[in-house]
């Protein structure tokens with residue numbers, strides 16, 4: 001069947017499209033962009049809406065295998081489709097972790113029937129223990145697109161060096177959860193005068209900054225690429241800026257919750273404000289927004305971390321870290337940053353599609369172009385939504401944004417020419 | 425007032441109301457017949473997840489003097505976390521139609537967590553390193569008895585500030601009432617940013633206690649050596665013990681307090697512990713009165 005997306009504003013920065021145009025889709029591919037008339041097409045009137053290359057969330061946790069009660073690949077990818085994402089990179093901290101070729105194959109096979117593309121990220125070290133490298137080449141053959149011990153850093157700098165060297169031959173990215181665990185002292189919140197009042201053990205900014213500077217220096221020494229996950233601190237970002245200037249091959253992502261929330265929310269002791277990295281100071285948050293605006297930050301990723309209601313309905317220090325993000329990210333970023341002109345729609349496309357595709361080396365993504373697979377996200381800038389955790393497609397509802405009223409939402413998600421979610 | 429969770433969010437007027445109510449109850453406790461029918465028919469649960477004979481018995485006596493029925497429930501967090509969740513434990517107790525829950529728990533925010541789902545009034549009897557509001561109130565009542573006021577004084581809190589809920593509650597209380605608070609202790613247990621709390625930070629104890637009206641000594645937990653916070657007990661003693669010499673630097677009528685139980689010869693020299701300037705046993709008496717006041721105000725009884 002042929003589909004015609006009519007009259008939307010098409011924003012595809014990679015091939016310099018930013019104009020009102022029709023898009024003709026056939027056999028899962030973009031056939032034409034421009035003024036198109038089509039008699040027997042299924043037609044969508046997209047006037048007043050934005051048409052983006054399909055959005056990619058390069059940081060999600062689906063809990064399969066192990067905690068399918070919190071999220072499995074099917075439910076997670078439904079949440080992704082509903083939230084406007086055509087592809088996600090799934091972190092390997094499942095139980096057991098995705099640390100060998102067979103387990104990568106397991107994810108790939110599960111992902112085959114999923115609504116969106118679910119790309120497995122393989123563990124960097126066996127068991128995520130930070131000691132021995134995984135079979136990264138064989139895992140790549142099975143479909144691993146990147147490597148990370150996310151949730152944990154690689155504490156031993158020599159292991160990191162060896163792994164980054166080994167990856168040079170594969171030309172695949174290393175995704176770094178940059179944290180010095182000793183300095184983090186199993187803390188729960190940022191460490192500042194504000195959180196000192198709460199009596200919760202601190203996880204200070206210096207634990208992130210020390211790890212970032214170490215990772216950057218090792219990457220520079222090896223000549224490797226490194227992508228820094230969920231940057232949360234001003235100092236961390238400054239280190240990235242310096243490294244970029246020196247020509248280190250580094251990219252970084254930031255989460256919607258670190259862009260929109262700060263440590264003051266923790267005074268409610270609500271575990272839906274407990275994540276790692278923790279919510280930082282207002283000053284850190286402002287620095288992240290500045291980095292978003294000025295281009296220093298390459299990607300927005302949700303760090304979608306589902307946990308069951310029961311797991312989160314406990315004392316703050318006993319609750320697991322993390323919040324869900326797939327079904328709130330687009331509306332949050334659109335309302336708070338695009339609508340308020342902090343960033344342009346073009347930059348939105350870069351942060352959520354173009355750059356994630358580039359960093360992860362995903363061919364066929366990040367661009368709306370003739371002959372390309374039709375991965376497309378349509379956003380209605382006027383649609384008003386109220387975040388309602390009870391209506392999530394995700395199995396979990398641990399969001400800090402419940403009840404937020406937002407303007408702007410993904411109204412159609414198309415994967416290879418197939419509409420996988422639609423809510424005009 | 426529905427719950428008492430922290431001093432930080434209790435307005436000054438409320439603190440004053442609790443203290444004046446407590447003064448009335450002091451009288452009652454000094455009578456031969458120490459019982460009033462204020463809370464007859466009410467059920468108070470002491471839910472303690474940390475061993476604390478003192479605070480628990482203080483709440484128990486307070487509730488009994490008000491004629492409430494009291495149930496004590498003690499458990500360790502490790503055993504509870506293996507089995508029933510805190511929420512389920514509390515819901516089960518509440519099913520027996522309790523009116524008020526006094527909770528002591530090692531997790532900061534635990535008392536507030538209870539208020540998100542339970543019907544009973546909640547008193548925070550210490551939540552991790554967060555707050556211990558009735559301790560601050562009894563400290564205030566003690567100071568009031570000895571000094572006649574709570575404003576314009578120099579109050580010094582000494583020791584392991586980082587891990588102390590007493591320090592936080594006292595600090596907010598005395599600051600709210602118009603006194604200035606000085607914190608003292610080794611920087612590992614008192615990071616410099618605590619001066620934003622609002623308080624002054626003075627690492628030299630001699631200088632800290634200089635001209636002080638009130639000095640509150642905190643109990644040192646012996647495991648701090650293992651955590652790398654302190655090199656040795658004797659070095660801590662040398663730098664942060666309140667000795668007779670340091671006592672003499674305070675105002676001549678300055679008083680010494682301690683939330684107990686004291687480590688004799690560590691926080692306090694025996695000379696200071698046994699000196700008339702030490703009002704530690706007074707604090708214990710005030711504790712009962714303050715808890716009677718809070719219980720009666722929360723349960724709507726008349727004083």
Ligand SMILES: [Zn+2]
Pocket residue numbers: 150151152177229230276277
């Ligand atoms: Zn992470």
